[in-house]
Amino acid sequence: MKSSVRRNPWRLMLAVNVIVTIGVFLHKITLPPYVPYIHLLVDYHFGFIKRALIGEIVSLLSAEVPVWLMFALAGAAWLVTLALFVELFRKTFGVDEKQLPLFALMAGSPFFLKNFMHTLGHFDIYGCALAICLLLIPARSVVFVLLAAVFSVVLVLIHHIHLLMYVPTIFVIVMIRHYLVEAASRLNVAVGIAATLPLGALFGAAQILGTMPVPEAEFVHYLQGRMVEPSRTDLLSFS
Numbered sequence: 001m002k003s004s005v006r007r008n009p010w011r012l013m014l015a016v017n018v019i020v021t022i023g024v025f026l027h028k029i030t031l032p033p034y035v036p037y038i039h040l041l042v043d044y045h046f047g048f049i050k051r052a053l054i055g056e057i058v059s060l061l062s063a064e065v066p067v068w069l070m071f072a073l074a075g076a077a078w079l080v081t082l083a084l085f086v087e088l089f090r091k092t093f094g095v096d097e098k099q100l101p102l103f104a105l106m107a108g109s110p111f112f113l114k115n116f117m118h119t120l121g122h123f124d125i126y127g128c129a130l131a132i133c134l135l136l137i138p139a140r141s142v143v144f145v146l147l148a149a150v151f152s153v154v155l156v157l158i159h160h161i162h163l164l165m166y167v168p169t170i171f172v173i174v175m176i177r178h179y180l181v182e183a184a185s186r187l188n189v190a191v192g193i194a195a196t197l198p199l200g201a202l203f204g205a206a207q208i209l210g211t212m213p214v215p216e217a218e219f220v221h222y223l224q225g226r227m228v229e230p231s232r233t234d235l236l237s238f239s
Contacts, residue, residue, distance in 0.1 A: 010100040017108035024117045029071055036121025037070045037235050041223045050210035053157040054123065059226070066228040067235070074121040081125055082113060084132040091136065123159040127166025130155065134170060139177035142191045148174045149195030153202060160206045167199070 042049070043056040058065060058073075085107065093099045107113060116125045130151040138144065148170050155162035155170075174192070182188065212219050224230040 010104045013104045013108065014100075017104065017114075021114060021117055024114065025075070025120070028117065028120045032235060033067060033070050033121055034235065034237065036074065037065075037067055038223065039121070039123065040065045040070055040073070041226045043226075045222060046212065046214050046219070048205075048209060049212055050206050051123070051159050053154070063226070064228045065226055067232075070121050074125075077125050077129065078113070078116055078120070081116065081129040081132065082107075084129055084136065085113070088132050088135055123162075124165060126158055127155050127162050127169070131166055131169050131173060134173050134177070139174075140182060142188050144178050145174055145188060145191050145195055149199060152199050156199065156202055156206060160203060160210070163203050 039051060040055050040058050042052045043059040044052055045059075054073075058069070062069075089095070089099075089103055089106070093102060095103075116128070119125075134144075134148055134151065137147075152162075152167045152170055155166055179188065179192070220236055223236055224233070227235070
């Protein structure tokens with residue numbers, strides 16, 4: 001048994017990764033959710049503001065937001081992203097004994113799934129999920145470019161920091177998977193430019209027009225109205 005583990009330690013490494021991930025999750029749910037929970041409370045009630053898209057979607061489904069919902073949504077997003085990663089790895093490298101070391105290295109990397117578990121509830125995982133989607137779907141048509149632009153718009157509406165995080169990643173994916181393969185024609189270059197300009201305008205609008213238009217006290221009072229437990233003012237300490 002010991003000699004088998006020494007020759008093929010990757011299964012043990014994957015098992016350790018699973019245990020560590022579960023441990024990080026159990027530790028995470030014992031901590032005050034602060035910012036991730038506040039993000040679910042903020043919507044477009046006072047008009048267009050930054051970082052409110054997810055909260056707006058939640059508000060369409062529920063008038064009040066329990067704390068557990070933040071962990072449920074974040075956990076679901078994490079699992080979806082993990083499934084997408086596994087499918088991308090299978091499609092790219094295959095899944096057998098030879099690829100297991102690489103899978104253990106990538107999936108267990110602290111910069112990938114463990115990082116998202118550590119920052120459970122933050123919005124960066126949505127960028128990762130959409131970027132992986134663009135790596136999985138066909139890229140031969142200009143529809144791919146338009147879909148990438150839609151994904152980028154959604155990410156900026158979720159959190160404007162994505163313009164510096166996953167929007168550049170999406171740009172590189174589009175350049176490599178579409179423009180370098182299909183070559184630059186007048187049509188796909190025009191579509192790319194036409195798709196990029198609104199994205200820049202949206203980011204500018206978010207920076208200029210996306211600030212909260214009401215006093216802080218009124219804003220915090222509204223957030224308390226969306227909480228299942230309004231007395232938990234400690235959860236609004238970062239608002």
